[in-house]
Amino acid sequence: MEFVDALINILNSTIRVSVPLLLACLAGLYSERSGVFDIGLEGKMLAGAFAGAAAAAVFASAWIGLLVAMLVSVGMALVHGFASITHRGNQIVSGVAINFIAAGSTIILGQAWFQQGGRTPSLPPEARFGAINLPGADALRDVPVIGQIYSGLLSGHSLLTYVAFLAVPFTWWVLFRTRFGLRLRAVGENPAAVDTAGISVAWLRYRAVICTGILTGMAGSYMALAQNAGFVKDMTAGRGYIALAALIFAKWRPVPAMFACLLFGFLDALAIRLQGTPLPVIGKVPVQFMQALPYVLTVILLAGFIGKAIPPRAGGVPYVKER
């Protein structure tokens, strides 16, 4: 029983750390499928977290926090869109810029507005997304295995967690079962063909980056309003890049994206759990090794040793209409 407990414990924390990865990863999926590379996920997430925490602290409402977070993230996504779609700038350069602007301004504005060394005030429970207990979770708690899984693993997460996991089938449906999704994928592979069909390439791509903004805003809100009670400087700590790695790992597909995020989340949870405890056979694993593992895995994948990850063909290339 102790083993089941420990396992459920670690899977539970896997879910918790995977949620921001998953939301950011799906965010990147929309943008990159439309042919706009986005290494600014990190920055948008950070800005979203800060805006969400600041608004939630001022208005004492988690919902206003979420809304403001999404607005700010969408705003930054639109800057990326303006640079890379309208002005055909380099998408990587633009993404790097977004990351720096977010990293700097969250600290400066946080310090100026709240005077707490770049933190936002600690949020009261009503300004956060609290845990939701699924019906019957308490009653089933003592049922071995099934009850434990239900009440220990599936129940007791915040609203955004459930939204994140529901966003996976939703994204799949949007991409592969709607007209918008078909066009979105087409514009990432062959924008000239989409243009010939009389559809605006720019407007499609703008809609894609807006979707990215909404989802990164949610990812940031999750970190500031659900996982923690407020914003701490640099709180995304590279998760945007891990999400990017997960996106490549999943070969730009929604359901594998979820599994990739869960895998990277699991590694993270395991690293925290195993800190200092020796493993059989291998001995003590350095924390740093576990931390580096997602990146190493992504590099190995990219090298084509675990299948081949082929990005959308028009990704990173600004579209220039023939004249």
Added chain:
Amino acid sequence: MSTPYAKLPAWADYGLIPLINLLVAFAVAGLVVLLVGENPFRAAVILIEGAFGSGQGIAYTLYYATNFIFTGLAVAVAFHCGLFNIGGEGQAYIAGLGVGVVALTFDSVLPWWLTFPLAILAAALMGALWALIPAYLQAKRGSHIVITTIMFNFIAASVMVYMLVNVLKPVGAMAPQTRQFLEGAQLPRLGWLLTELGLKVRPSVPLNVSFLLALLMALLVWVLIWRTKLGYEIRTFGFSPKAARYAGISASRITIVTMLISGALAGMMALNPILGDQHNVPLDFVSGAGFVGIAVALMGRSHPAGIVLAAILFGMLYQGGAELSFEMPDISRDMIVIIQGLVILFAGALENMFRPTIQSIFASLSPRSVGIAATKGERA
């Protein structure tokens, strides 16, 4: 990549447009200062005075600029080849390991002028090595160099934390850093140079001989890119990989060689803080210089002269920013990160934003200066 823009006179292309982009970036940064509730003009005055108002300030400005010249050159060399080396941060960090090992081995045996060349070699070698793997993967296995170099930044950070905490830290010490180097691995400082010029400088300023190395490297990069066969091949490949292939230039060779040079340049950045200032290998000594290199290369238009100027500008921001945070406590060093981001945005991603406007101004003033008479439908 096709350029859907007409030509401008060279001085407008290399002088006017970067200047306008820079001004817009600083104007937006001024808005942030305003949002914080301070006066942006006063902030600018404090910043410039802090950086250039005293010999001390100038020395620090040049010390920071040294880092950015190295990383800026690294990014620029890769740019010429059409590659985006975003991994300067990791390459410089790992190079610190090479510098550290050389310094720890020879600091009690050799004088500095023998340790220094060895350390340069070690730094360049480690930096190049850390760039080699992403380069190889891009050249031979088709994985995107931007993503792999980002991943390698994180891997480098983990490796260095592990090495410093578990291997290089002296037994019994608390801080995760190597022991203090002896005299044989301490670079001479250059404060006296400024004293000669009549400025007042305390002898403790960290400006050191690696600044001269950085200037030498800028010169060598210019020679490499514009005066050698290899540089010609690099530029050809960056301009048009297809044309390069027709000319018999091997894509994988040129990619790997360029990235090795780029990594080596980024690696040399480690010399400045480690041998020149700290005299040990601390955690996180790169502290963003690798990324500043991107802004510097973009602003300097990938030309060594431009890079040196842009690096001094960023050195000024770092040094002046430190002074600014004393005067205006709400504006910490992180303001520079914003400015850096804005410079990358306006000088890099949005470099073409003002081009159509400027073009039409030029075209209306003198159609010949634009090279073509604006034809129908050509106007952007």
